[in-house]
Amino acid sequence: MLHVNRVRKSFGKTEVVKGVTFSVEKGEAFGLLGPNGAGKSTTISMICGLLPYNEGEITVGGFSVKDRPLEIKRKIGVVPQDIALYPTMSARDNLLFWGKMYGLSGRNVKKRADEVLDFVGLHDRAKDKIETFSGGMKRRINIGAALMHKPELLIMDEPTVGIDPQSRNHILETVKELNKEGMTIIYTSHYMEEVEFLCERIGIIDHGEVIAIGTKDDLCNRLSGGTIIKMEVNVFKSSLLDEINSLPITEKVIGNEEEKTIEIFVNSGHQALGELVTAAVKNNVVVSSIQVQEPNLESLFLQLTWPFTGLGGMNL
Incomplete structure (x- = not known):
């Protein structure tokens, strides 16, 4: 359904997408993750034909975005992060407007608007203005x-x-149902549990490059530490992070000074607990709680994209 091949995009002298390559199969739900500024939105805009790309190729359903832009746009539906509705128009009139923009007319557009209102569960609010809707209802329209x-x-x-x-x-649940009916989905979110719930495969993009791609299990197996230990402490000290970094069991450390938490990726599971508590005691730090968790999508995302460890140290 979609093939993005070595695509590059620059704004002036700044290259924001650097040779991105990935494919999405017909009927697949694909998650695209990345921190703010990673290049996700630029990549999506190029797929939709809203931004030209400098190099590479993007095809949708076998058609080139550069050569057949109007045909591509007929194949794609886009749900932007910002609400793209007219607030003083009713829900039904908004749907009729967008349907006509896509070339529907007459009975077809009216019938389709009613079908969509039923599908998103808002047929009873069809005549109400969008400005009277809650945030969740606006999202559904x-x-x-x-x-x-x-x-x-x-x-x-x-x-x-x-x-x-x-x-x-x-x-x-709506997105899940659409995918079950055969619609191909590309889903971006900061909520990892949403992506895990919806998507068979996941791509992670950072600094304009795809740095990991695969199923959830494939990706979690790439963690350099088999277990994550999260400690809450009474005071955040760089000396403690330095000591934890130096332990043979430690693969990576991510500290959050504001929340007074330390996440340690370790290769020895529960055996590491004693060494970590001992390090805290040596640095006069009280551990208020400690949790051990198996690798998950969020921990992988943090490990791959977190720019700093501790109080400004570079990634290990």
């Missing part, structure tokens, strides 16, 4: 607008930001 033309590929950029848990669950 935002998704509905992208579905009006029955796209083959749906790209969702942080679709659950700032909404209540009930609306969030409704959106996730």
Whole structure:
């Protein structure tokens, strides 16, 4: 369905996408993760034909984004992070507008608007203005607008930001159902549990490059430390982080001074607990709690993309 091959994009002298390559199969749900400024949004904009790329090639359904931009746009539905609706128009009128923008007309666009309102669970609010909706309801109509033309590929950029848990669950179940029906999904989010719930494969992008790609299990097996130990301490000291760094069991340390927490990636599991507590005592630091967890997507993401360890030290 989608192939991104060695794509590069520069703004002036700054290269923000550096040879990105990945593919998404037809009917797949693919997660695209990355910290702010990693190049995710630029990559998505190039896939949609909103930004030209300097080098490489992007194809959707076998068509080149450069050579067949209008055909590509008919195949794609985009759910942006910002609400793309007219607040003084009703939910139904918003859907009718976007449907007509995609070339639907007459009975077809009206029928499709009713189908979409049913699908997102807001048919009873069809005549109400968007400005009267809650954040979660606006998000659901935002998704509905992208579905009006029955796209083959749906790209969702942080679709659950700032909404209540009930609306969030409704959106996730909606996306899951769309994927079960055969729609190809690209999903970006800062919520790792959403990506784990929805996506078969995940790509991680940082500093304009794809640094990891695979299933959740494939990616978690790449962790350089088999276990993560999280310590909460009464005071955050660089001397403690330095000592933990020097331990043979330690693969990587990530400290959060504001929250007074230290995450240690270790290769010996529970055997490391004694050494870590001893290091804390030597540095006159009280450990208020300690947790041991198996590798997960969030810990991998932190290990691959976290720019610093401790109080400004470089990644180990």
